[in-house]
Amino acid sequence: MKTLKVNLDRRTNHSYEIHIGGEILDRMGMILARNGWAKRYVMVTDTRIDALHGQMVQSALEKCDLRIDRITVEPGEASKQIGTVLAITEKMIALGADRQTGLIALGGGVIGDLTGFVASIFMRGIPVIQIPTTLLAQVDSSIGGKTGVDTAAGKNLLGTFHQPKAVFIDVAFLRTLSDEIFRDGLAEVIKYGAIEAPELLDDLEAAAASAALRETAFLERIISAACRIKKGIVELDERETGLRRILNFGHTVGHAVEAASGYALSHGESVAIGMVAAATLSERLNDLTVDDRRRISSVIRTVGLPDRIPGNLDLDEIQSRIARDKKKAGEIVHFVLLKKLGIPFIDGGVPAELIKETLEGLRK
Numbered sequence: 115m116k117t118l119k120v121n122l123d124r125r126t127n128h129s130y131e132i133h134i135g136g137e138i139l140d141r142m143g144m145i146l147a148r149n150g151w152a153k154r155y156v157m158v159t160d161t162r163i164d165a166l167h168g169q170m171v172q173s174a175l176e177k178c179d180l181r182i183d184r185i186t187v188e189p190g191e192a193s194k195q196i197g198t199v200l201a202i203t204e205k206m207i208a209l210g211a212d213r214q215t216g217l218i219a220l221g222g223g224v225i226g227d228l229t230g231f232v233a234s235i236f237m238r239g240i241p242v243i244q245i246p247t248t249l250l251a252q253v254d255s256s257i258g259g260k261t262g263v264d265t266a267a268g269k270n271l272l273g274t275f276h277q278p279k280a281v282f283i284d285v286a287f288l289r290t291l292s293d294e295i296f297r298d299g300l301a302e303v304i305k306y307g308a309i310e311a312p313e314l315l316d317d318l319e320a321a322a323a324s325a326a327l328r329e330t331a332f333l334e335r336i337i338s339a340a341c342r343i344k345k346g347i348v349e350l351d352e353r354e355t356g357l358r359r360i361l362n363f364g365h366t367v368g369h370a371v372e373a374a375s376g377y378a379l380s381h382g383e384s385v386a387i388g389m390v391a392a393a394t395l396s397e398r399l400n401d402l403t404v405d406d407r408r409r410i411s412s413v414i415r416t417v418g419l420p421d422r423i424p425g426n427l428d429l430d431e432i433q434s435r436i437a438r439d440k441k442k443a444g445e446i447v448h449f450v451l452l453k454k455l456g457i458p459f460i461d462g463g464v465p466a467e468l469i470k471e472t473l474e475g476l477r478k
């Protein structure tokens with residue numbers, strides 16, 4: 115098992131450890147029992163993950179004399195809303211949870227964001243432990259303390275920063291993940307490769323060529339690399355006032371494409387297209403070389419993600435969704451672009467005409 119420390123401002127006492135490995139549940143139980151962050155825990159998960167892993171995780175923790183109760187919600191983004199927050203808190207109260215209780219988020223980004231949000235407001239804040247079970251959650255959402263729920267007006271409109279006490283990443287959970295959801299997580303790994311560690315792209319290509327993308331040793335390696343990058347960025351910008359925005363590489367066009375497809379395209383597929391758009395803009399604005407731009411497209415295709423906008427999507431709608439983002443940020447579209455692979459920067463001055471041409475060029 116590998117351990118990384120997220121070193122946050124010493125005055126706030128928010129630092130924590132990320133433990134990464136295969137089959138680490140027994141060690142997790144011992145660490146939780148030893149640290150005494152809470153007297154008892156309530157584990158929140160969704161019914162799908164619960165059926166696959168819930169009892170196993172609960173038993174591993176109970177073996178270490180921890181008291182664990184379990185609450186389940188429906189799988190999917192629709193559960194990430196305030197109604198579910200209230201339902202969870204009511205169940206917690208019925209279970210007798212109090213300020214000495216901790217929450218455990220067992221699941222993907224939806225469960226992590228939702229449970230983190232509840233933990234941040236229940237009795238003015240209780241500890242949360244993250245146990246991510248999707249690749250996206252293992253490389254991204256479980257680290258950094260961003261929590262949130264959606265409203266009818268948009269995603270993540272209600273949220274808090276609430277750092278976990280610890281993150282336990284067991285790659286064994288990924289065995290039960292569907293190929294589609296696994297691939298979504300790979301888009302975020304490619305993002306880290308593009309903005310910080312181009313060698314990750316070589317690793318992904320080599321693993322894809324030898325059909326090793328889902329092998330434990332490979333997963334442990336890329337997840338550790340990704341976590342190290344995310345932790346480094348969070349350490350410098352805990353509350354996303356600047357640098358942390360580079361993690362949105364591919365997300366400006368990605369979000370617009372995802373919404374314009376009526377969510378028929380997954381988040382990972384949309385971010386993949388968004389990264390190709392950002393790379394193309396980077397090339398057009400004379401920073402990125404053609405080779406680097408092609409490299410990003412090629413690794414995206416190699417792992418089975420799309421690098422083109424499907425023909426049935428309305429480019430005007432995508433463009434107007436990007437422009438709506440622009441209003442939010444004060445008339446400027448903040449694109450994360452690349453000077454070269456591994457060197458991102460934020461550009462607020464991308465002309466609308468160039469965005470249009472780029473989208474047209476990416477049309478299937």
Ligand SMILES: NC(=O)c1ccc[n+]([C@@H]2O[C@H](COP(=O)([O-])OP(=O)(O)OC[C@H]3O[C@@H](n4cnc5c(N)ncnc54)[C@H](O)[C@@H]3O)[C@@H](O)[C@H]2O)c1
Nearest residue numbers: 162189190222223224225247248250251255260287290291
């Ligand atoms: N907080 C952050 O910094 C941050 C960053 C990125 C994304 N997010 C959020 O993450 C969410 C998306 O997360 P996600 O992609 O993990 O989706 P998800 O949480 O909806 O999980 C996807 C599906 O996989 C299933 N699942 C989870 N683990 C499984 C396993 N081990 N085996 C089989 N099935 C499993 C779930 O039941 C669910 O149906 C979005 O709401 C997004 O806003 C948050």
